[in-house]
Amino acid sequence: MQPGAFVRVLLPTRGKPREPGLLHVGYVLVVARGECVVAYSTSQPWPSDTPLPSGVRLVDAQDAARLNQSRAFLLRLDVLARLPMTRDWFPDIDHPNQGVIAIAQPSLQTELTRLAVNVARRRRELLQICADRRVLNPPASPHHYTHC
Secondary structure (H helix, E strand, O other), X not given: OOOOEEEEEEEOOOOOXXXXXXXXXXXXXXXXXXXXXXXXXXXXXXXXXXXXXXXXXXXOHHHHHHOOOOOXXXXXXXXEEEEEOOXXXXXXXXXXXXXXXXXXXXXXXXXXXXXXXXXXXXXXXXXXXXXXXXOOOOOOOOOOOEEO
16 A cells, blocks of 8 residues: 555444544555554535635546546545554455555646645644554644544
8 A cells, every 4th residue: 555545444433433444545644663544535525616625626527537536525524533454444454455445646746745735834733643543643733633
């Protein structure tokens, strides 16, 4: 698994933020020491009369098709999960492709990294991080980000 991958992952939910949840396609931002940081995605439509919040990127149907997705989706770079790279979280990790559906083009990877860094640096109060309790390290200040 590598940064820039769109991967099948059992993302935690708000109700159970420390347990594998529903199968989603997530975007891998960081891979280090057997863990990775994954951004949430959703195919729920965003209201057309409402501006996208910081850290949210609309991927239209044409771009979604290039990423082996069947429809447009939102990538939530303001909602992240820090997860161990295990079958508990990544059900296809033992397969040759590790559940990777597509790898973003370098230009898209750069854009998404920039958006994620912008939220982390400038809009930290918007950042939500879910994590497996085994990898959860509390922030230096409780005001840095919200845990799911």
